[in-house]
Amino acid sequence: MRLKYLIIFFIGLFFFAQKTSGRTIPEIIDVGIFSGESINRFNFTVTHGRYLVCNNQHEKLLEITPFSTITFERRGNQFNIIRNDSVLFTEIDIKLQGAAFHNSFILNPSNRNLDLRGYDGDLKIDVENGSFSLVNSVPFESYVAGTVQWESGFNHHDIFYQVQAIIIRTYALRNLERHSHEGFHLCDRVHCQAYYGKSTEASIIAAVNRSRGEVVVDRNDNLLNTVYHANCGGETVNSEDLWTEALPYLRSDKDTYCTDMPGAHWQTTIKANDMRSFLQRRFGYNPTENEWKGITGFRQSSRRHFMDPGERVQLRHVREHFGLRSTYFSVLSDGENLHLTGKGYGHGVGLCQEGAMQRARHGHSREEILNFYYRNSSIIYMETKEVW
Ligand SMILES: [Zn+2]
Ligand SMILES: [Zn+2]
Incomplete structure (x- = not known):
């Protein structure tokens, strides 16, 4: 009997190991920062630790200590490294490598529309298509914390921040290949997830630490496509109603928790003629008088997908064209x-x-919140793969 239990124990251990050892979280990921911006000059300031400036032969050119600033200025396909107004080096690509236990820096581009941003980790610099290409090699959990801050803002409940961290972590891991052709994992824009620098908020960093390594999966342990939005208006949307794929965990449901939140209501006015010309140009659709009455008196007590009885005009196209906050409107x-x-x-x-924020304030657990918005999901822990 004992042997039997021992065998069951080892089989169990084997499957447990399978579950967690198959995939791991990379300790460091590469994020293209200031992506889409044309930067030709910026200042680099060390805020923590110290940095080595290394060329592509891994030769150390320079060491930068806290609160000293180096300027990078593009000259054609190369760039100058400048300190105290004198050009120290001219290079084509370099890496700024943190050399202390914790290293962080500030980037301050000369572009007037861009504010300075702080980052943890290393920075790779080269020139592509006539402007700087900047890649932040950042500890994964620091990326998660920065993204939680930029995607959800300040003063939220710890449980909400943990939920947000879990879905941001999951989304990032699912999409690590997205920019592989450009030499990094993720960009810093909403195309991937907004990451405009490291988190500055202690409560966010604490929530990310408390949920460290946790991701949300389906019954077969596949990472979920953890899409999210600000406010559903009281009813979420099936995945296939927005995209094409019907995912079993992205089902429409009534949400009573977000309907008094800031993003719950909106109003706007558009010209009737603009609607007519949109229908005509986009769909070649000239509504009859009766159909036009239906469109100008369009009502949604619960969500619909089309604006016209003939189901030609998808609401998501109306939203896109007129820049509306949602497809859930009446006319x-x-x-x-x-x-x-x-x-x-x-x-x-x-x-x-906003529904998840309210649920957290009302004492719902992380599992309860995630299960409401991602049906039959569960949280698992993934090991981080150490680089050294
Ligand atoms: Zn992207
Ligand atoms: Zn909602």
């Missing part, structure tokens, strides 16, 4: 203008951030 016409009264903010698929 009132005064003949010349269409007055739109809408609910929610964002595409409505997956987690509703």
Whole structure:
């Protein structure tokens, strides 16, 4: 009997090991920063630790100590490294490598529309398509904390921050290949997830630490496509109603927790003629008088997908064209203008951030919140793969 239990124990151990050892979280990921911006000159200031400036032969050119600033200025396909107004080196690509236990820096581009940003980790610099290409090699959990801050803001409940960290971590791991052709994992824009620098907020960093390594998976342990939006307006959206794939965990449901939150309501006015020309140009659709009445008196008590009875005009295209906050709106016409009264903010698929915030304040657990927005999901822990 004992042997039997021992065998079961070892089989169990084997499967447990399979579950967690198959995939790991990289300790460091490469994020393209200031992506999409044309930067030709910036200052680099060390805020923690010290940095070695290394060329592509791994030769150390320079050491930068805290609070000293180096300027990088592009000259064609090369760039100058400048200190105290004198050019020290001219290079084509370099790496600024942290040499202490904890290393962080500030980047301050000369572009007037860009503010300075702080980062942890290393920085790779080269020139591509006539501007600097900057890649932050950042400890994964520091990336998560920065992204939680930029994607959800300040003063939220610890449980909400943990939920946000879990889905940001999951989303990042699922999309690590997205920019592989450009030489990094993720960009720093909403195309991937907004990451405009490291977190400065202790409560966010604490929540990320408390949920360290945790991701959300389906019953087969596959990482979920953890999409999220600001406010669903009281009803979330099926994945196939926005995209094409019907995912079993992204199902439409009534959400009673977000309907009094800041993103719950909106109003706007558009010209009736603009709607007519949009229908005509986009769909070649000239509504009959009766159909036009239906469109100008369009109502949604619960979510619909089309604006017209013939199901030609998808609401997501209307939202896109007129830059509306959501597809969940009703129309009132005064003949010349269409007055739109809408609910929610964002595409409505997956987690509703303002609903999740309220659920956290009402004492819901992380599992309860995640299970409401991602059906039959569970949280698992993934090991971090050490680089050294
Ligand atoms: Zn991206
Ligand atoms: Zn909601």
